Structures are given as structure tokens and as C-alpha cells.
Amino acid sequence: MRIALDVMGGDHAPTAIFEGVRQAAEQWPDLRLVLIGREEVLQSQTYPSNVELHPVTESIDAGEEPVKAIRRKKDSSIVVGCRMVKEGKADAFISAGNTGALMAAGLFYTGRLEGIDRPALAPVFPTMDGRGVLVLDVGANPEAKPEHLVQYARMGAIYAEKVLGFEQPRVGLLNIGTEEGKGTERTKEAYSLLSQLPIRFVGNVEARDVLYGVCDVLVCDGFSGNILLKNTEGVAKAIFERLKEEFTRTWLNKLAAAILKPGLKRFAKAMDYTEHGGAPLLGLSGAIVKAHGSSDANAIANAIRQARRFVEQAVISQISGEIGDDRRD
């Protein structure tokens, strides 16, 4: 299996990517890892024998307008990575760079699966029980019709089972109340459609319960999903920052904090998004994975582990098969 990685994107690039790739190369010697990046960046390192280099001349910055960027920069790591997947030169591509550009290039080069109107960005959110929950969509498409939510549910259920290892994953619908009649016209219609699917639909899920692991797959429009994602990150970050301040305010506090540190570190780690790997772009014909922008080496290694399972479990042909079957009915 060949997994390509973008060396140019992410807050800690390229160091975190090099380091994560080294970890993965050692752990899975059967993998071939292809690093895509500017020549001068790639030349700065030595690599294990199962790592290949693919130099490019361009890179897309975090702030660039996605569609323009992928049109202009045909030799950027993101465009080249997606093209390699399309052409079968790589089985999967991982980038921690510009999310919009990755989605646009994924869509443009690998294309949508038949029967899928819109691909969805599907990260795993941490939950208090450590299982995590796959949330989709978190912003590939700000708006979603009920039938799109249905597609998200089906793709999410397959991914959660095959890649995350959840048996008969419980699928919930993000809503503003748990009762059936709650929410907008769209969520009401989605509720009714989801109830008829051959999945384990557990009904509406409120934002306050997501962290408590009440479902394994949470379906939502990209706008709400993005609000949920960024708010969870923001609240957790704000609280941990304030705790840190409190823990270092006096020497006595520092002493007390030192005692509590190991337990708190374990907890902070459990709350860390990047521990669960990257977010697949479900609904594309190729395995494209978005790693979190703040990914460290460990997060990159986790994203590689996830991409590996994504390919190994043939998730894409499974989605295509199931949704294709429906269309032939």
C-alpha cells in the first residue's frame, strides 16, 4: 500500500510530518510512504527505506482561496497528492494543510462517488468514554438537504464500522431537542428519512450530549457541524488555558499542580482531537484524509494508521456498492 503525504501543510510542518512518517514507517514496514513537498524541504532529511520522495515546485498556503489556488498551482503538494490518488500512484493522500484546497482538489481530481451528491468532512470528536464519535459534515458543504444528511449517515456508518471498529454504529442526528418533532423543516424531514434506513438510527442528539458518547456517528449540515467542532475546540482550549494559569499562579499552586499533572495530562490527551487521526473526505472516489492543522508527529502517525485502515477495509468500494445498489433498486 502506498500512502502519500503533504509535507508542506499544517502548523508544525514539515517537522511534525517528517517525525510522524518516521514513526509510521517503522511501525508498518509494509507501507510505502510518499512525501510530497518542495525539493529544498525534502532534501533536508534522511529517510527510512520505505519512504519515497516526490518533489514539487509549489505549495498552497493556509490563507489562500481554495479554488483559485488549486487552479493556479498545479504543481502544489495538495494538487499533486490528489492527482496521484486519482491515477492510482497512491492509495491514499493525507494533508494537514488548507482544508478548502484539499476538498476542492479531492473533488476536482478524484471526483465524487456515484450516488453521492456531496462529499463530507468527517473528523472523530473525542468523547468522555474514550470511544470518540464520527461527525459529518463539519464544513465541506455549509448547507445540506435532508437527502444529503441521509448520504452522510450511510457513509458515516460504514466508515465507523470498518475503520473505527464500531459494531453496528449508533447514528444520531444533531438537533436542538431530542424529541422527533424538533428543529427545522430540514431536520424533521431528515429524521423521517433516517428512520427508514437500514442503519441503527438513535434519533436526535443535542449538542450538550455529544461528548458523552450517546452515538457513534453524528450527522449534521456543515454549518452546524463546523460550529460544533470549533466551539468544542474553543471551550476546551479556553478552560485548559485558564487551568494552566491557575496552576502556575503561586508556588503552592505549582506544587499542587505537579501532583495532579499526570492525571490531567491523560485527560487532556483524551480530549485531543488529533489522537483520533485525521478526517476522511467521505464520498470521494479516492481516499483523501485531512489531518488537523495543529497535528504533531503523533497525530500524523495516527492519520497514517487511519488512512491505512481506510484503504485496507475498502471503505470506498463498500460505500459505492451500498449506495449504488440503492440506485439500481
Place this chain on the structure above:
Amino acid sequence: MRIALDVMGGDHAPTAIFEGVRQAAEQWPDLRLVLIGREEVLQSQTYPSNVELHPVTESIDAGEEPVKAIRRKKDSSIVVGCRMVKEGKADAFISAGNTGALMAAGLFYTGRLEGIDRPALAPVFPTMDGRGVLVLDVGANPEAKPEHLVQYARMGAIYAEKVLGFEQPRVGLLNIGTEEGKGTERTKEAYSLLSQLPIRFVGNVEARDVLYGVCDVLVCDGFSGNILLKNTEGVAKAIFERLKEEFTRTWLNKLAAAILKPGLKRFAKAMDYTEHGGAPLLGLSGAIVKAHGSSDANAIANAIRQARRFVEQAVISQISGEIGDDRRD
């Protein structure tokens, strides 16, 4: 000034309401506080001289379907309270009970202000700097058109200035990116409309920045606002619960936690919604305030303080004047 209170609603009713009323009755002897509740509940207490009793025969439970409940239970505390405001027998009404029923009764009895299509539920979210941010709407109406967001912005700016004391409040639009072109068709149009208003519009605000106090008033559709509200509560609750577990896991941890406790308590208090008082239903012809369901005595006293300012500052006639002016233009 007469402020009526629902003694029957909220997780800690009636005790928290009695206690909060006592605090407020002492602090503002000029206030007349009218307690609305079942006779047997009201009879259980003795009261300060500026507290009046208004017995009713019914109450609406948290789980009841709002519209049905207010139609059937004409002598419930929520219906009677809203009617008292309508008839000028009370200047404001506060309830910690069934949110939907309070909104429905407020709408049905006091009615909408001219020029306002939809009232908005507007709680104050805590921020790290302690100022707080008024968020509207958080669920009075799941869907909102751009022109509704404009009305929310104007009402919110007035309330934030008059009641919360923010000078020239900064108004933000909840969105999934900070750039102007981000989000749905609706947020794009809202952005353009908000830019033309005589308010201090600071542009799009991402969910991760809300807690950092980047604006004083945050405008959003009720669905997203509700997700934001419940997610913030859920994440904070989950983290504090886990901390508590960690702090009591061993005797040494307990000792360390005891040292850190005062600082952490201050912080938990700052993160507590109920510290900022209740959520007004902006856009109604009467001052109706929803206190948080989990309000303790202190939260009820805060809601009374807020309702007092709401009336004193003539927020409703100010909203009506400004929006009415536009309509005459």
C-alpha cells in the same frame, strides 16, 4: 416597579426562587416582587413586606408541549405571568420553567413589537474576560432569514448597551470562517445587510472565538445558537466533571485539589451562565425573561437585577422607537 416571578418552574423550584426573591427584596426595597404559584406552594413560606403573592391553580411541566400547554392551562403560572405583563399589572415576568411555553405565552399574550418578525431568546454567554456576550437567537426560532438576523442585531445592540452596560457594543455574526464570503447564502446576505446598519458590526465570528470575547453581541439563527449554547454547556460540564474525578482519585490528589480549589471555584463561577442573569425574549411588547432551568437563588437574584434594568432603561420602547423609525422612513 413590579416584577412577577414564576415559583413553579426550574430544576430548583420553588426553593431557589424563594431564596433569590428574598435576596432581591432586601437589596432593592423599592421593588415589588409578585410570586405566582400554586397556593399550597406559596403558603409554605413567610415573606418580606415588598413581596406579594398571586396564587394560581395550574403549572406547566418542563416536558409539556408548549402551545398545547398554554392553551389548556390558562391559570398556570407562566400564562398568568405573561398576562399580568400584558395588562400592566407587572412590569416584567421571570420564569425558569418550560422555555417553549414561556415563549409561546409571551408571544400570545404580550405580542410582538411592530417591525419585529420574530422575537429572539438572548442569554449572556460567559467569556474569558468576564464581560460576557449576548447571543441571539438561541432557539426561539430554529430558522432565520437575513432580515431576522438584522432585527436580532439591532435589538441585541440596544439591550447590550442599556442593560449590560456595554458602550457601543461590538456586534458579530456567527459563521464558519472570518472572511466576508464565508458560510451559507443566508449568512452572506446577512453580512452585507449588517454592514449597512448604524451599529458597530465587527464581521463574522467563529465558534472557537466566542469565549474569547471578540464581540459583545453575537447574532445567529436559533438552530446554530442553540447548538452553540448547549455545546458550550456540555463541554464545560464534561471537563469540570472529569476534573472533579481526577481531584478526588487519591488522597494526595485531594490534598492538591484543596490548595487549588479557591481559584478553580472563581473560574467555575465565571464560566457559569446563571451568573449573568436570565435571557430576555427580545422583540416582545413586554419584558419577559427566561431564567436558566438550573438557576439557584443567586441566579434568580441576578435575573431580577437584569429584569429591573430591562424595565428601568425602557429597552422595549427604545427598540420599538428605533425599528419603528425605520419603517416610517
